[in-house]
Amino acid sequence: MTDRRDDPEGLEVFFDAARRDRPRLSDDALARMTAQALDMQPGRAAAPAPVARRGFWSQLIAxxxxxxxxxGLATAGVAGLWIGAVPPAMLQTLASDLTGAAETTEDDIYLVDPIPGYMLSLNLAEGS
Structure with a gap:
């Protein structure tokens, strides 16, 4: 017997009895099951038709x-390319207003560096 701590509900006795008294399948029942299995085999012999694989492009489109x-994607791409290449006047003024860019070249002169950093280092190296 087992300890009560291992089997708190006392079911191990029933499990032992079930392991000892295994019912045997009768020869008649075994013959009927075998006959049914043999009858099913010819119907299941046909293999399903192979499914054609789809190509890369058709999978991508799907x-x-x-x-x-x-x-829709192509239309949006062409529209974006067109607006980027030839922007409407409204977008140009909106962009200049938002970025604070000046409209004349005289106002943009501060953006030009008269002595780039690498030229300054070359001038200092020549004097020594």
Whole structure:
């Protein structure tokens, strides 16, 4: 017997009895199951038709969302390229107002460096 701590509900006695008294399958039942299994085998012999693999581009188009989504993506790309290459006047003035860029070249003269850093270092090296 087992200790009560290992089997608190007392079920081990029933498990031992089930392990000792295994019911045997009758020969008639075994023959019927074998006959049913043999009857099922010819019907299951046919293999399913192989599925054709899709190509890379068709998988990519399906991933994006199909042809309607691809058409929308192409339209947005062409519109973005067009607006970037030939921006409307409203966008140019809006961009200059937001960035604070001046409209005349006289106002932009402070952006020019009259003596770049590498030229200054060359001038100092020549004098020594």
């Amino acid at each position: 991933t994006i969302g199909g042809w309607p989504a691809l058409a």
